[in-house]
Amino acid sequence: MIQAPLQAQTRADEAFDCLQTAIVKGDLAPGEKIGEVELCSRFNLTRGPLREALGRLESRGLLVRRPHAGVKVVSVSAAELLELYRIREVMEGLAARQAAERMPDEEIRDLLATLDTHERMIEEAQGQAYYQAEGDYDFHHRIATGSRNTKLAQMLLGDLYYMVRMYRYRLSTSAGRPHLALGEHRRIVEAIAQRDGELAEFLMKRHINAARQNIEKKIDEGVLTI
Amino acid sequence: MIQAPLQAQTRADEAFDCLQTAIVKGDLAPGEKIGEVELCSRFNLTRGPLREALGRLESRGLLVRRPHAGVKVVSVSAAELLELYRIREVMEGLAARQAAERMPDEEIRDLLATLDTHERMIEEAQGQAYYQAEGDYDFHHRIATGSRNTKLAQMLLGDLYYMVRMYRYRLSTSAGRPHLALGEHRRIVEAIAQRDGELAEFLMKRHINAARQNIEKKIDEGVLTI
DNA sequence: GTAGGCTGAATTGTTGACAATCGTTTGAGG
DNA sequence: CCTCAAACGATTGTCAACAATTCAGCCTAC
Numbered sequence: 001m002i003q004a005p006l007q008a009q010t011r012a013d014e015a016f017d018c019l020q021t022a023i024v025k026g027d028l029a030p031g032e033k034i035g036e037v038e039l040c041s042r043f044n045l046t047r048g049p050l051r052e053a054l055g056r057l058e059s060r061g062l063l064v065r066r067p068h069a070g071v072k073v074v075s076v077s078a079a080e081l082l083e084l085y086r087i088r089e090v091m092e093g094l095a096a097r098q099a100a101e102r103m104p105d106e107e108i109r110d111l112l113a114t115l116d117t118h119e120r121m122i123e124e125a126q127g128q129a130y131y132q133a134e135g136d137y138d139f140h141h142r143i144a145t146g147s148r149n150t151k152l153a154q155m156l157l158g159d160l161y162y163m164v165r166m167y168r169y170r171l172s173t174s175a176g177r178p179h180l181a182l183g184e185h186r187r188i189v190e191a192i193a194q195r196d197g198e199l200a201e202f203l204m205k206r207h208i209n210a211a212r213q214n215i216e217k218k219i220d221e222g223v224l225t226i
Numbered sequence: 227m228i229q230a231p232l233q234a235q236t237r238a239d240e241a242f243d244c245l246q247t248a249i250v251k252g253d254l255a256p257g258e259k260i261g262e263v264e265l266c267s268r269f270n271l272t273r274g275p276l277r278e279a280l281g282r283l284e285s286r287g288l289l290v291r292r293p294h295a296g297v298k299v300v301s302v303s304a305a306e307l308l309e310l311y312r313i314r315e316v317m318e319g320l321a322a323r324q325a326a327e328r329m330p331d332e333e334i335r336d337l338l339a340t341l342d343t344h345e346r347m348i349e350e351a352q353g354q355a356y357y358q359a360e361g362d363y364d365f366h367h368r369i370a371t372g373s374r375n376t377k378l379a380q381m382l383l384g385d386l387y388y389m390v391r392m393y394r395y396r397l398s399t400s401a402g403r404p405h406l407a408l409g410e411h412r413r414i415v416e417a418i419a420q421r422d423g424e425l426a427e428f429l430m431k432r433h434i435n436a437a438r439q440n441i442e443k444k445i446d447e448g449v450l451t452i
Numbered sequence: 453g454t455a456g457g458c459t460g461a462a463t464t465g466t467t468g469a470c471a472a473t474c475g476t477t478t479g480a481g482g
Numbered sequence: 483c484c485t486c487a488a489a490c491g492a493t494t495g496t497c498a499a500c501a502a503t504t505c506a507g508c509c510t511a512c
Contacts, residue, residue, distance in 0.1 A: 294495075
């Protein structure tokens with residue numbers, strides 16, 4: 001039995017949060033076929049709110065549902081994971097450009113301070129890439145909201161990041177290049193601070209492209225098996 | 227009372243389709259506050275499947291729902307509509323590039339044939355921009371699926387296009403430049419046929435950028451009031 | 453021995469009734 | 483006359499029982 005992470009305003013919200021974190025954290029393995037009644041007893045819910053949450057999750061592509069046949073967690077292939085990074089490349093590139101145009105000075109200062117925190121975290125917890133992964137998520141999160149493009153932020157935060165994080169937890173992808181990534185983050189923020197949208201977009205696209213190539217290399221080497 | 231557009235496999239699917247088309251077609255005006263029981267009698271449904279569909283639609287951003295306070299159709303401002311086109315620019319640019327890399331020859335031939343059909347439509351129904359709008363939708367639809375990027379196609383077809391179409395029906399935006407748009411379409415397909423991904427991306431981005439500027443101009447002129 | 457169809461059980465989809473919450477209206481007080 | 487508060491009404495959120503469909507196992511036929 002798992003409790004709700006945030007105080008949800010309704011049972012359906014609670015169910016949605018529970019299931020989402022369960023999927024992202026890997027408590028519900030990809031491809032796993034799950035019954036509704038089992039989920040109900042596991043999360044202390046009734047089937048009404050649960051079904052509502054299942055509908056939302058299906059619409060977001062985190063699970064697939066065949067009529068009368070049950071639901072199962074979506075399983076993303078290696079090729080599809082790389083495709084995800086291709087989408088991130090162009091969307092976050094746009095986010096960086098618009099953040100350079102619109103992000104308030106105060107938020108930029110906060111973001112710089114956050115990067116310092118990340119640096120300390122990396123130095124302290126050497127090798128523990130987990131913090132770096134969380135820090136990386138935080139960075140991209142702030143850029144997305146900083147773009148002041150409602151729909152763009154919604155698509156990045158609501159759709160893409162959850163799917164990417166799903167594999168972050170499992171593989172700790174960016175292990176090995178924490179300092180490198182941090183340096184790239186810094187240069188992106190510098191470009192945003194100088195209100196150079198074109199440069200910010202270029203740097204962000206290159207940053208994500210590098211991350212993608214890193215994953216691709218590991219897959220080719222057989223280190224990552226998906 | 228409105229019937230389901232496609233044969234849905236379940237009541238919830240039916241509800242989802244009905245509501246989606248109703249919102250897109252404008253039968254449910256933006257900002258309109260609607261009660262659940264009213265929707266039930268209108269679409270011949272019970273509240274269970276309806277609520278499931280509402281959850282899906284909320285997750286897709288077509289309506290907003292406050293607990294115990296009812297649901298209302300989302301109302302997009304002029305600024306947000308332009309932001310949508312910014313997102314389309316980068317995402318469909320990527321779609322065009324990947325379509326150039328992966329779209330089968332047969333699909334490309336079909337697409338070319340479709341363009342010929344569009345041309346006849348424009349010549350026959352002079353000034354009636356409706357057909358052009360539908361044709362335009364068809365074109366972008368095919369490029370998206372042609373990219374063979376599952377998530378990209380899902381995001382374009384499932385999220386963005388419905389919001390754009392919502393305003394197409396109301397404003398018939400691209401009225402006035404049907405032949406221009408068709409020519410741009412042709413050049414994009416030519417680039418795809420020649421497997422020139424870089425050029426296809428460039429042309430697609432410019433095409434959507436032109437459409438955005440067209441809308442922006444009309445808004446400034448006061449022709450379009452949103 | 454294998455392929456095909458059939459029956460039964462389990463699971464999902466649906467329905468209607470019940471409980472909780474919010475908005476509105478009405479009344480009293482300043 | 484205006485403001486604030488409380489109760490009413492309406493609407494949403496939740497629940498448990500019913501109906502429909504699929505899947506698995508078994509039997510039969512070839």
